[in-house]
Structure formats: C-alpha cells, structure tokens
Amino acid sequence: MLKQNLNLTVDKKLAKKAKYLVIADALRQAIKEGQVAPTEALPSARKLAQQLAVNRHTIMAALAELVAQGWVEAKERSGYRVVENLPIQTSLATKKVHQASKDFDWKFRLKQNLPVTPKIKASQYPYNFSGGQPDIRKFPFDEFKSHFAQTCQRPKIDNLSYGDSRGEAELINEISTYLRRVRSITDKELMICNGSQEALYMIAQLLLQPGDKVAVEQLGYPPAWAAFERTGAELTAIKQDERGIVPEHLAQVLAQGKVKLLYLTPLHQYPTTVSLDISRRMQIYQLAQQYGVAIVEDDYDHEFHYDSQPIAPMAADDPAGLVIYISTFSKLMFGGARIGYVVANNVLIEQIAAYKMLMNHKSNVLVQQTVAKWMQQGGFEGHLRRMTRLYQKRRDFMVLQLKSYQDKGLPIHFVVPAGGMAIWLDTGKSIVGLKEKLMAEQVYVQTELEFNRFKALPDKEYRFIRLGFAAMNEAEVEQGLSIVMEALYGKNLRVL
Template identity: 30%
Template sequence: MSSPDNIPYRSIIQIDKSNSQHVYLQIAQQFIQAIVRGHLRAGAKLLGTRQLSELLDVHRNTITAAYEELFAQGWVEIIANKGTFISSELPLLNPSTEREYSYPKTTGYRFRKSFLLDNPFEKNNYELSFNDGTPDIRLTQLDDLSRIYSANLKRKVNRRKMGYYNHDGSEYFKEQLTMYLQHSRGLAISKDNLLITRSMEMSLFIIAEIILEPSDTVVVAELGYFSANMIFQKAGNRIKTIPVDEDGIDTNALRKLCEQEPIRMVYVTPQQHYPTTVPLSAQRRMDLLQLANQYGFIIVEDDYDYDFHYEKQPILPLASNDQNGMVIYVGSFGKSLAPGFRTGFIVAPRNIMQEMRKHLGIIDRQGDILMEQALGELIQEGVVDRHLKKSIKVYKERRDHFGYLLSEHLGERVQFTTPKGGLAFWLNWRKAINLYELAKRCAAKHLFLPKTLLYQSSKTTGTRIGFGNLDMEEMEQAVKILKLVLEEMES
C-alpha cells in the first residue's frame, strides 16, 4: 500500500476558481481522471482532509465533500480510524504516459460508415447567395409569431401540459392543420390521417422504415431531390430512374418499368417538380394513379412548395383524388414563416398511420408542444393566410423581375420557363459549361452557388436557382456577377 505522501497531489489537482463548477467537484473529477489514467492505483491511501486542505489551500469541508463524492461513486473506500483509500475493487489499468491527457481523436472500435449520408450542404459567409428556393425570412411577421409563442409560454395551463406531451402530437394543432389542409388542398381527411414530423426528410425516413425492404425497387426521376434519394439508397433499395420533360415524369417510361419488374414505390414532386419546377400534367396525374392501382406500387407525393403559386389556384394534390389508399402525402407547413416555426407532416390512411406513430415515438418522443400550440393559433387566427397573401405578392414581383434579369443578361446562354409556382427557376444552359468552375469563380466574387444546385452529366447541364431569398437589388447584383463570370470563362 503506497504512502499518501508519495502521491503528487499538486500535479494531479489543478483548481480553477474562475470555473463555475464547484471546487469539490473539480477535485473529485480530477482524482477520478488520475485513477483512470493509472496515476493512482487500487488500495493507495489518500491524505487526510486536514492535510490535503492545507496543501491545496482550500477549506477542509471542501475536501470532505470531494471524498464523499468519490465514495458515493465507488472510487474510494473510507475506513474508520484508518483513512481514505482508492477502492481495491477497481480493475488494474495500465499507467498512462506522462503526456497531458486529451480527449481521444478516434474510437477504439470499428463501426459502419455511410458515404451516402455525407452532408451535401455547404456553409458560406458570402454577401450574396443563391439557394434552391427558400423564402426570405425578412418578410416574416415576427411580431405575430413572437406574440403567440410568448403567450403560450406564459399560460399556466400549458405549463401543466408540457410534462404530459403525447408523441402523437398536439391534438389542437392536428385539428387546426387538418382543417387547413381540407380547405387549401382538398384533402378529405381527419386528424387520425395526420402525423406531425420535424421535416420532410424525417417524414421520408419514417416511410422508408415502414414501407421498404432492402430488395424493393424505388422509382425516382432522373433529375430529382438528392435528400430523398439519399434516404432511399441508405435503406438499401434498388433505385430506378425515369425521364422528366415539360409535362413532368414520363409515365410511359414508368409503365415499361412496371411491365419488367415489381415496383414498390414511386417518389414524385408533382406540383413543381424538383429541380426543374415543371408541374405534372393532368393526363400524367391520371396515368400515375391508374398505374399505381394496376401494378400495386405506392406513390409518395412530396408537395414541398404547394403554398407558393402565382397564376391561379394550383392543381389539387394526387392524394385528393386517391380512392384506393395508394398515395402517401408528404408536405411542410409554415415554410413562409421563420425557420423555427416550420414543421412537416404526413397524410395517409389510418391503418398505416398507427405504425408511423410507433416509429415517431422512438425518434421524436419529446416533440414541441409549445410550438405546435402556437402554430395552431396562427392557423385559427388567420395569421398564416394573411401572411401568405402578402408574401406571395412580393414573391410574384421577385419572380417576374428575376425572369426579366435572366432574359436581359443571360438570355443568349440559358433557356428557362417562368415557373407558375415555387421560389426557384430551372436554367438549361444552351452550351455545356463547367458548372463547378462557374461556382468557384462566383465564390471569388462573393456570390455563393452551392454544388447541390448544379446538375451536370452527359445529358444535362442545368442549374436550379432560387429567387425568394433575394430582394430586387440583391438579385440584380447576383445576376450581374453571374454574367461577368461567364464572360471571363468564355474569353
């Protein structure tokens, strides 16, 4: 048994009085680290509380509290009339080297890595930035949002309910969102057909977990949403692609696939196809529903941009005409609001909704009852409708002006059709150019063009460019930079 005098206490214990953590806990934790690293061996006797308090220049009660903490955690044994000893039941550890301890840089074990889920998004601090079609948070009516959220936070009844959150979601919000979807999208549903999620990606993840087996075939568009494709590929599914033209996905190509092999799921964005922004024509909508009924595949309808339309009322979702329960409808609510006030949802028949709630209860049991309560009130008070009407006028003006700028400055280089809805344009380049070089040169001029917007292959040279986040002056600057870079690349 080693002598307490042989232990280098001053080296082991370094007290930081500026640290908000209690001193006795600092001492206890540093003793634990010394034991784990092998500096203190099982059975070693520690100095008495009086001696150690004098050595470390702290109150004796602080040392007593530290020893009691070590005893409570099982690191030391306190033997009456003998002293405090490192527990003799601890496993023998190899003494560490003399180098200063640092947190491990790598694990000591192997694990599976997924390259499919590498984050495709890039961070930027540029003055100007294109994106794939997100709203401008500067248009958000933060006063209404903060008023309703703050009111819910202060209500005593909500404080009582917060401890009893049901992972199925706020019943009040589900009732309000159900009525909103009935009114705006023609969905003849009840709240039992609705699942509240955090995002479209979470919705697709839950669907894939329930619906898909690794051997299943999922059909997506040749040009499609990368996050959805990542989720399906991660599930191990066989991915088949079909072409997209000015009428949306090619349902004739889909029919040929169905004749060749069983198809489990078809993922579509029919309102504004991602990324090309073209709507799925009425004829192809009917074809798609007929094929689903005939061949038994599931349609996952992602309606990511339904609220943003400019010419007339948008075509109702496929799910509004689904009579055989073949469509799972995925959407987002509050996209025009501040980021923290947005949420996702799934609409599907009641029997599969029961299974979805089980999975949601595992990955998101806590939920956000205050946010859902506030969103419900935003619907009931008409704030969402009023804000959408105001913001759509602004976005329509921006869309028209952005189209004018593209024609004026880039008309000889790109082809595009002004979108009837959504917050982005799809540009087809008349001549093949190196889009990654374009993005690199734009970045040098403080214009960010994310790689997720660039679609380049032997068949396609296209770019999806959002306009919603830019005001008139900003989009003029951005298009002029784009033009200048193209001129440099051509010279």
C-alpha cells in the same frame, strides 16, 4: 515547507459565482500552474485571507471545496497540502484509456457506413441562391413570440408528457382544415412529423425492403432518394420533359416489376419547377393502381403559386387511397422549425405513428401548440399572404434581370415558373466546376449535377442551375446574378 506566497488571479467577471468558489478556482489554477507542488503546504488561511482581503471563513470554505474536489488535503495541525496525485493526472490517465479505445474498429462494427460529407451551409453565403430557401429575415418573430408566451402561460400539462405520437390535436385540426380549403384534401388522416424528411424516412422503412425498386423523377430531391436507398431498395429514374414525367416510360418500368413506390413532386417539380400535366396525372395514377404501387406526393411549396390557383394535388382525387401526401412548414417558416406532416389512410398513419414512437416519441409539443395558435389567430394566413406577394415580386425581378442578360446576348434560357421559389436556368454552357468557382466568390448555387444521379445519359451536357429567388432582396439578387453571369461568360458583367 509552508508556501509563503501564491500569485492568485481572482476572476472578477464571475460576480454571480459565490466568492469562495471564485477563490477555489484561483487556488486550483495556481496548483495546476505548479506554483505549489504536490505534497507542498498551502499558505495559511489567515495569510490567504489577508492577501485577498476576504474573511477567513471564506478561505476555509474555498479550501473545503478543493478538498471535496480532490486537489488538497487537510493535515492535522499543519494546515492544507496539495495532494500527491492531482485529479488532473487521474483524468489524463483516463484519457489515455480512451485513446487506446481509438483502435476499436467502429467501421467494422457499423452495420451501415453512412456517407459523411462536410455540410456546406448555404445560409453563410452572402449571395445564397439555394433553391427552396425562404427569407427568414421576414419571419414575424415578435408575433410568434407572443403566441409562444401564451403557450407557456397556460401550459397543457397532459400534452407536455409522452403520449400520442401523431402530434398535437389542435395543430392537426388546423392543418387539416387548411389543406381541405387550399388543397381539397379530405377523407385522410394527418400526422405531424419532425419535418417531411422524417415522414419520408418512416414511409421508406415501413414500405421498402432490399430488392424493391422506387421509381423517381430523373432529376430530383437527393434527401428523399437517400431515405429510400437506406432500406436497400434501388432507385429507377423515370424520364421527364416539359410536361413532367413521361407516363409511357413509367409504364415500361412498372411492367418490369419490383417497383413498390413512386416518388413525385407534381406541383413544382424539384428541381425543374415544371407542373405535372393533368392528363399525365391521370395516366400515372391508373398505372400505379394497376401495378399496386404507392405514390408519395411531395407538395413541398404549394403555398407559393402566383399566377393562378395551383392544380389540386393527386391526393385530392385518390379513390384507391394509394397516395401518401407529405408537406412542410420549412418554406413558410424555416427549416429549423422541423414541422412537417404526412396525410394518408388511417391504417398507414397508425403504422407511421407507431414507428415514430420508436424513434422519438413525438415532435416538440410547445412548438406545435404555438404554431396552432398562430394559425387559429390568423397570423399564419397574414404571413402567407405577405410572403406570396413578396416572392412573386422577387420572381418577377429575377425574370427581368435574366431577360436583361438575354438582351445582352447571353444564350441563357428559362421558363417563368408559375410558382415555387426558384427558376431552372439553362445557362447555355457546361456548368461543371461552376459551383466551386462561385463559392470562392461568396455565391451559393445548386447545379444540375446535384439533382441528377442517373448519369446513364452518355453525351449529355450539364447546363442547368437552380436559382432560388425568395431568400434575397433585389439588390442582393442583382449583384449575385452579375457574379454568376460573369463566372459563366466573363465580359466584366459584375455590378457591385
């Protein structure tokens, strides 16, 4: 029987799509809805053309499209019919097969079972005190866009293909010159990575194996620890105080053997912000040399130092060549830029480059070339100057705010950090449960619990939080802090 009428919905929003395809969509939808059943004939092309006020050729093209997709078939002299087995049924059948494969035991097949935790997005919180977060709203996107346009107008065709995994020569050159000037690092090779996390991962894979130990600061950066542990190596915590890690404790740990790597954040210790004392640096370096231990120096936010020149990194005075220096553009730009770098001796850089080739060939060339232009033409320096001034003001503002709470009698304590993007605050109270409580109030903070995996501190009370001051303006900091203080001390402290 020939179907006389179909209720067809032609989507007018699809103006850019060819008319016959829009009509094919509408017919397919009518079939899916069961307006016309399998094996039943469709209205004639003439009728459809009349109904939709289009040319008959357009209808014929739509029907041909549906034939090609397997929804209808042409029957000689009797027009078009819906096929007996709709493609939708075939796809349901395939789905069933897929469902059956759900029983496949991937857990059993996996060599390693990585912890899968729901990722909390700190940036979604209106009051985001996340420690190393820059104010991305202040990034000069227009300026960057013009460099990006230049990169695309005169593409370097050769570089856009596969090739050297160390990164774009222009960018390597710019960053090396910059590091020579601001961090006194010379006589080492530099390569670009997909953020410093990739560098940490590759270093771990190349240097560590099960049974090895990695000495780390007792409070530290969990993503680095995770990369080290993934190799089967074990972490050993080194005690730290207000001058950084304690060399005497490091000496004891190294004397027990098996330590292959020492991971440090000497300039602004993560998370406490303490700068590692110069005399301790020398002791630590000598110990590392004595026991043949490589040092990974993570100089993640050296750009932001306010009251004086930052102390030169350990990599600047490395006669034995045992320091592997890493840093990032995640604070200067934003984490999603995924530009980091590793600086080390040539033998190691060659190996890291070979490892990167295995993983992902090279980092994004267009972004590297754009950043290189941004640096060559002075935009980078200007942005850095502006952000340093701004973050210094924001640090000072947060310090004033915290002092005002001290004046109100709250037993909070902190040392004003000479640089970085966060304050390490002793709240004077246990912070267990504080993070969750604040999240319910739209405030994101990181607490000491997140930075301390070494719970071998029996009667220790966790009291510290890390308060990032760079990402928010003064009003946001004032309001956010008042929520934090009220959550800790009640007393109606909120200013909103």
